[in-house]
Amino acid sequence: MTPVKLVFKNISRRKGRLVFTLLGITIGIASFVTFMAMGGNLKREIHRETAALGANLLVIPKGSCGYEQLSILTGDQMPTNISAEEIASIRAIKGLTVVPFLAQQTAINNKPVTVSGVEPAATLAFKRWNVSQGAYFSSAEESGAVLGAVAARQFNLKPGEAITVRGEKLKVLGILEETGGRDDATLFLALPVAQRLFKSSDKVSYAAIRTEKLDQTEGYIEQIRVATGLGVVSDKQMLKSVLGIVGTVNITLQLIAAVAVLAAAFGIVNTMMAAAYERKREIGILQALGASQRMIFGLFILESGIYGVIGGVSGVITGLLAASAAAPYITQNAFTTLVKGSGNGSLLDPKIIAASILFSTVIAILAGIYPAWRAARLTPVEAISYE
Amino acid sequence: MNNIIRTEHAAKSYTIGEITTTALKDVSMEIPQGSFTCIVGPSGHGKSTLMHLIGGLDRPSEGKVYIGDIEISRIPNNDLAVLRGKRVGFVFQFFNLLQGLTAIENIEIAMMLAGIPEHKQRVRAEELLAVVGLTEKAGSKPSQLSGGQQQRVAIARALANDPDILLMDEPTGNLDSVAEAEVLDLLQELHRQGKTVVIVTHSDEVAKRAERIIRVRDGLVAH
Numbered sequence: 136m137t138p139v140k141l142v143f144k145n146i147s148r149r150k151g152r153l154v155f156t157l158l159g160i161t162i163g164i165a166s167f168v169t170f171m172a173m174g175g176n177l178k179r180e181i182h183r184e185t186a187a188l189g190a191n192l193l194v195i196p197k198g199s200c201g202y203e204q205l206s207i208l209t210g211d212q213m214p215t216n217i218s219a220e221e222i223a224s225i226r227a228i229k230g231l232t233v234v235p236f237l238a239q240q241t242a243i244n245n246k247p248v249t250v251s252g253v254e255p256a257a258t259l260a261f262k263r264w265n266v267s268q269g270a271y272f273s274s275a276e277e278s279g280a281v282l283g284a285v286a287a288r289q290f291n292l293k294p295g296e297a298i299t300v301r302g303e304k305l306k307v308l309g310i311l312e313e314t315g316g317r318d319d320a321t322l323f324l325a326l327p328v329a330q331r332l333f334k335s336s337d338k339v340s341y342a343a344i345r346t347e348k349l350d351q352t353e354g355y356i357e358q359i360r361v362a363t364g365l366g367v368v369s370d371k372q373m374l375k376s377v378l379g380i381v382g383t384v385n386i387t388l389q390l391i392a393a394v395a396v397l398a399a400a401f402g403i404v405n406t407m408m409a410a411a412y413e414r415k416r417e418i419g420i421l422q423a424l425g426a427s428q429r430m431i432f433g434l435f436i437l438e439s440g441i442y443g444v445i446g447g448v449s450g451v452i453t454g455l456l457a458a459s460a461a462a463p464y465i466t467q468n469a470f471t472t473l474v475k476g477s478g479n480g481s482l483l484d485p486k487i488i489a490a491s492i493l494f495s496t497v498i499a500i501l502a503g504i505y506p507a508w509r510a511a512r513l514t515p516v517e518a519i520s521y522e
Numbered sequence: 523m524n525n526i527i528r529t530e531h532a533a534k535s536y537t538i539g540e541i542t543t544t545a546l547k548d549v550s551m552e553i554p555q556g557s558f559t560c561i562v563g564p565s566g567h568g569k570s571t572l573m574h575l576i577g578g579l580d581r582p583s584e585g586k587v588y589i590g591d592i593e594i595s596r597i598p599n600n601d602l603a604v605l606r607g608k609r610v611g612f613v614f615q616f617f618n619l620l621q622g623l624t625a626i627e628n629i630e631i632a633m634m635l636a637g638i639p640e641h642k643q644r645v646r647a648e649e650l651l652a653v654v655g656l657t658e659k660a661g662s663k664p665s666q667l668s669g670g671q672q673q674r675v676a677i678a679r680a681l682a683n684d685p686d687i688l689l690m691d692e693p694t695g696n697l698d699s700v701a702e703a704e705v706l707d708l709l710q711e712l713h714r715q716g717k718t719v720v721i722v723t724h725s726d727e728v729a730k731r732a733e734r735i736i737r738v739r740d741g742l743v744a745h
């Protein structure tokens with residue numbers, strides 16, 4: 136006999152209670168795992184997308200807040216009210232490379248897809264894209280679409296095939312090499328074509344800007360504001376405000392997970408209190424046989440710790456299953472595209488798995504302290520007194 | 523003869539809420555090493571309380587209790603637990619065994635608590651089951667054993683760490699006369715082998731076998 140064997144025998148005596156206690160921990164840890172992994176993915180994705188933009192400054196409609204900035208990263212539809220005149224006056228400022236974008240959404244085969252209207256030559260130079268199949272736009276207003284690698288794969292499209300955007304048949308001109316960012320899932324149109332299809336006259340949604348002198352960002356921002364009255368943010372400010380939004384979402388998710396874990400912890404407290412009460416006499420016998428208070432305390436802590444380990448393992452498994460089962464149903468919107476973007480692979484991160492099981496164990500041990508203390512505090516005579 | 527157990531003016535009272543019950547008033551007595559002693563007296567007069575004090579299961583409210591030269595009424599809880607495990611074997615009237623464990627596991631537990639490695643526990647537990655004549659019941663749960671068999675397992679377990687003192691609180695209290703005789707024979711044999719045996723009892727049958735009798739009445743010992 137060893138303490139661990141003894142504890143397993145005790146645990147397995149009450150199968151119903153074992154199952155329900157473990158269920159509680161499993162649910163708590165599963166939600167914890169899922170939300171933690173999601174939160175981690177979101178942050179990572181935002182950093183990557185911001186870097187993929189390749190801009191130091193972004194010009195956005197007046198009065199924009201963090202949500203518009205988030206839309207730039209996620210490829211959501213955006214208000215389109217920056218005029219060609221305003222773009223021209225920004226371009227008049229020396230030391231700036233200015234690339235305007237029209238951000239829209241359409242559907243192919245009933246599935247949403249991000250549409251980006253671009254100035255072909257300027258954007259190619261700015262983004263340093265490579266074409267993997269077919270050809271890039273040959274003129275500034277060529278009618279036709281260039282697809283990101285993931286979009287081409289998703290809709291199974293090859294150069295020369297036709298797609299319909301807003302009732303107009305367009306030829307697929309070419310497919311870009313994979314970039315690892317949002318652009319992969321985007322359908323690109325020449326800006327004039329996009330403006331015609333989406334009835335935006337000469338307007339665009341935002342402009343990405345690269346500055347010649349990195350240390351003069353503040354000065355450029357001021358110049359653009361004076362020239363146009365539009366909103367201007369640096370990439371760092373954008374990162375900050377978008378992470379701020381995501382942080383709020385994260386905190387909400389984490390609160391939900393915390394409540395679930397807390398409920399599970401109280402489940403353990405409950406189970407262990409019942410065990411301490413039921414085994415009062417057995418505790419007395421163990422004490423008569425030479426078990427110290429430390430030993431009794433240890434046995435109870437070991438028992439709740441084992442609940443934590445088993446619940447942690449099954450919670451992680453459940454979390455992974457839930458995440459992969461849910462993934463196909465997550466439709467594109469501001470947050471979920473980002474979550475989906477980096478795939479579910481990061482859920483399988485061994486660090487997250489190990490940390491979750493450890494977390495579950497620590498919570499279970501903490502939850503076991505009070506019942507264990509109650510059990511250990513019984514004097515042998517109290518424990519064996521008949522009645 | 524050496525006195526292995528000794529009390530000096532030991533008193534014990536229990537307070538529950540506002541009510542204080544005095545279980546033992548002033549007990550000074552000794553039990554010689556290797557003796558077969560019975561503690562007798564009417565129900566509710568403090569026999570079990572006295573047994574708990576001399577076995578280190580409880581502490582006196584006043585006075586002193588010794589096992590050998592150690593004043594056990596003064597040593598820390600954890601040391602007292604170790605001393606119980608090594609030097610004293612207990613058998614109670616009811617519910618001695620852990621219900622979730624088999625007979626042999628119940629014996630192993632006592633050795634586990636004394637820090638004996640698992641493989642040695644099994645060998646010794648088998649020997650002890652043979653001593654009490656229950657080899658074939660090794661894998662039975664307490665609920666599958668008769669009252670007499672359960673008490674014999676409890677005695678085997680009390681012997682596990684080879685203690686010099688065996689303290690029994692009405693060990694045959696709910697056994698029929700045949701089972702009682704078997705258990706008493708076993709205890710007498712252990713006494714012959716040198717153990718100090720102390721039995722709390724009501725039964726004249728049991729008291730007849732004792733070398734020494736301590737009479738407890740109203741929380742006092744009548745010499």
Ligand SMILES: Nc1ncnc2c1ncn2[C@@H]1O[C@H](COP(=O)(O)OP(=O)(O)O)[C@@H](O)[C@H]1O
Pocket residue numbers: 516517520536537538543544545563564565566567568569570571572
């Ligand atoms: N744990 C306890 N708490 C309160 N009172 C107790 C406790 N144990 C014993 N007593 C009281 O002390 C007295 C002596 O009890 P006990 O030693 O069990 O007597 P006996 O074993 O002779 O029947 C009784 O009045 C009993 O009710």
Ligand SMILES: [Mg+2]
Pocket residue numbers: 569570571691
């Ligand atoms: Mg009694």
